[in-house]
Amino acid sequence: MQGPYSGALIALTTRHGKELALSRVFAAGLGARLQLCDHDTDQLGTFSGEIPRLADAAATCRAKALLGMEAAGLSLGLASEASFGPHPAMPMLPVGQELLLFLDQERDLCLIEQRLEWRTNYSHLLLEPGVLPDAWLRQVRFPSHAVIARPSLPQAGGMFKGLSNHVALAEAMECCRLADPDGCVWLETDMRAHCNPTRMRSIRRLGVVLVRRLQTPCPECGSPGWGLIDTQAGLPCSECGTPTELTLSEIWGCETCGARRSQPRRDGRLSAEPGQCPWCNP
Template sequence: MTFAGPYAHQRVALATRHGKERVISRALHWGLGAQLLHVRSVDTDALGTFCGTVSRQGDAIQACIAKAEAALRVGGTNLAIASEGSFGPHPQLPFLASGVECMVFLDQQRGLLVKEQLLARRTNFAHRQVPPPSPSGPDAELARWLDQVGFPRHALMVRASASAGEQPGTTPGAVAKGLRRWDDLELALHRAAAASSDGLALVETDMRAHCNPTRMAEIRRLAFRLVRRLARPCPACDSPGWGVVDLRPGLPCANCGLPTAMTRALLWGCGHCGHQEEQPRADGRLQADPGHCDWCNP
């Protein structure tokens, strides 16, 4: 396979200690013919971590840009890529957990910043407070939860549920991370419960990519989406990175014709020159099911 695009045979720096290089280098290779330069010396955790030991600076996109800039600096390249995830309650369904993954690509020579993000289809993001387990192993409730979050294929983190005298802004207690064996988890639960003023341990899913195959799969999906965008030139200025930037709601109801919340059109845009074009839905749908209509199905 030969590539003729703007990034063929170019090196793209990625700073990670979480094993993202494998999935991202495949996307760069197959999508752009580019090569990944793995920068190991940048401590991306210093830019904000999931477990709260370093509070996150700004939002996820800002954190992502900071990581990419660090990779550019240390890697000595003109191109860099970085990814960042954020997890919490689902924006529409607060009783469900959701994950948002974002990825940025920096092209210093062109002065280009290309962003892509996705709402994870699946995430195991969860936490719970538990008493120290008995020597006979996890109780039925904990066993069910461990199963739900995909332990031991997915690693866990444990800390004291409430540190005595802990104030907002102070450093929380020790966190045991990357736990994948019951023996290690059991020991961490006992230690954390003993250190906690309420006698409970807080156990959480470890969302770092190398500890979480579900998340790694989403990062892979996003990396391929980003390189597809990078491979498309803007029709106005020819800069790489032409892709969907927004969704326009208002697909008319098939029954009454009033606009619904469903997507009517896609707004495509260029991050370089600002050119935008509205295009119809990829599936060709022109009308919404009346079930989505506030008037026909209030």
């Protein structure tokens, strides 16, 4: 396979099995191999229940990638970062923000792909004595997605992570009830990637987008990494022509030389439904 990263070795910083989501994508798309660096900074409990600003999440992700690159002595690195919490504009809706960052020190290239994941199972539950969590467990897709149990009073005792079968969960809940002064149990979803297939799918999707971008050279300078960096709203209404919130055009660009090109939507759509128009359907 020909390409800028064919045969390359890329450091992947993870302790949570993210290579399962990314190795094949990078091998098939770029001919690159991932070298695992068992040095993860996202310890349990750092999922704080808030979505940080993108710039802050990106800085954390970059630091994580650099840790792995230093440990492995490689100039190429990959790391991912996630956070979960209420949607900033719609507090009733939990969302996940997934980030995947690629660093190439020789080319001085840093690419970030990110997505808001609406299908996240992120949730928690305070369980009173005598109440069964069955409905909640179905909602968070247990046992395919693992959960965490602890006494409702955090000081009261230990935490049981990665619970992914009914026997282990029942035992953990019993321990937590006995340790808690009120007999209450705190349950939450275990968001670590290896415990959460929904996250694994998100990470793989980001990997596909990132690889496609690394396959695409900039039309101006030839550097890898040409891709979508922004969208411009204003797709006109099909009835009255008023610009809507929908994407009118895509801005593609190159991080290396700063080239930018505006191009029509990839789906070829030229107008919006009147239902989405602020004039026809305010």
